[in-house]
Amino acid sequence: MHFFEELEIGQRREAGSFTFTAENIKKFAAQFDPQRFHLDEEEGRKSLFGGLAASGWHVGSVCMKLMVADGQRRIREAMARGEKVAVWGPSPGFRELRWIRPVLAGDTVSFSSVIETKRLSDSRPGWGILQARNTGTNQRGEQVYSVLATAFVPRRDAG
Amino acid sequence: MTTLTFEDFKPGHFGTFGPRRVTREEILAFAAEFDPQPMHLDEAAASQSMLNGLSGSGWHLCSLMMRMLCDGFIGRTASLGSPGVNDLRWLAPLRPDDELTLDVEIAEARVSKSRPETGIVTFRNVARNAAGQALCEMVSPIIVRRRDAGAA
Numbered sequence: 001m002h003f004f005e006e007l008e009i010g011q012r013r014e015a016g017s018f019t020f021t022a023e024n025i026k027k028f029a030a031q032f033d034p035q036r037f038h039l040d041e042e043e044g045r046k047s048l049f050g051g052l053a054a055s056g057w058h059v060g061s062v063c064m065k066l067m068v069a070d071g072q073r074r075i076r077e078a079m080a081r082g083e084k085v086a087v088w089g090p091s092p093g094f095r096e097l098r099w100i101r102p103v104l105a106g107d108t109v110s111f112s113s114v115i116e117t118k119r120l121s122d123s124r125p126g127w128g129i130l131q132a133r134n135t136g137t138n139q140r141g142e143q144v145y146s147v148l149a150t151a152f153v154p155r156r157d158a159g
Numbered sequence: 160m161t162t163l164t165f166e167d168f169k170p171g172h173f174g175t176f177g178p179r180r181v182t183r184e185e186i187l188a189f190a191a192e193f194d195p196q197p198m199h200l201d202e203a204a205a206s207q208s209m210l211n212g213l214s215g216s217g218w219h220l221c222s223l224m225m226r227m228l229c230d231g232f233i234g235r236t237a238s239l240g241s242p243g244v245n246d247l248r249w250l251a252p253l254r255p256d257d258e259l260t261l262d263v264e265i266a267e268a269r270v271s272k273s274r275p276e277t278g279i280v281t282f283r284n285v286a287r288n289a290a291g292q293a294l295c296e297m298v299s300p301i302i303v304r305r306r307d308a309g310a311a
Contacts, residue, residue, distance in 0.1 A: 031226070032222035094247050
């Protein structure tokens with residue numbers, strides 16, 4: 001992964017795609033969000049979603065999954081090149097999360113991330129704070145998910 | 160059981176839900192599937208991280224908060240879903256064996272302009288550990304059917 005200094009506003013990365021199935025939608029919902037339209041096809045059809053819909057937290061968690069996998073791929077590549085590796089820190093939160101359209105069983109969502117802001121942390125020397133807009137787009141090209149995510153990113157010269 | 164509708168949600172404190180104990184196994188299982196960063200999976204790496212020890216994924220904590228909302232009242236609310244989360248802050252790490260409670264406050268309740276048979280209830284939810292320390296705070300609207308709107 002990049003260090004704080006190498007990140008530029010507007011930089012975009014593609015994090016890959018994920019297919020939501022009736023099985024994985026129901027499994028997540030049974031554990032974390034057992035509302036009827038996330039658990040049952042017929043209830044989903046009768047709801048505002050118009051079909052068996054993934055929990056919004058399932059969509060958010062899958063976005064995280066793909067972002068982490070992409071980051072770890074980059075870390076392995078950097079190590080293979082013998083480069084110093086940046087391990088990103090935790091996130092203090094996010095804003096403007098929008099579940100724009102339902103994610104229904106059978107949908108494949110591709111996630112990407114664009115850097116919006118970067119600044120040095122006041123409280124933690126050695127770290128910068130990055131804001132990136134993470135979005136998910138379905139197989140019809142419709143945006144279904146958007147969030148302004150924040151993360152701590154290490155500075156290169158911090159040791 | 161009576162179904163809660165828009166009229167049942169008035170600004171102010173709504174309730175406190177839980178406790179919900181979170182095991183190490185749950186933290187590791189969620190992290191392995193959705194957020195396999197070393198700080199959520201590996202004790203030694205986690206102790207070197209900014210969070211000073213093994214912590215649950217923030218998305219796991221959000222998902223647990225959703226479950227607590229469902230068990231607390233959304234399961235018996237005429238909820239039509241949520242358009243999103245305005246603001247969410249992870250304030251302190253989720254640790255193995257934490258006993259979570261969820262404080263739910265209603266920040267705003269208004270009738271929807273575009274869909275007048277529904278209302279938009281904006282919640283401010285705070286998850287706390289047994290010591291009362293806030294771990295996560297989120298502000299999120301939920302769309303709720305109005306009582307006099309009849310069955311859908």
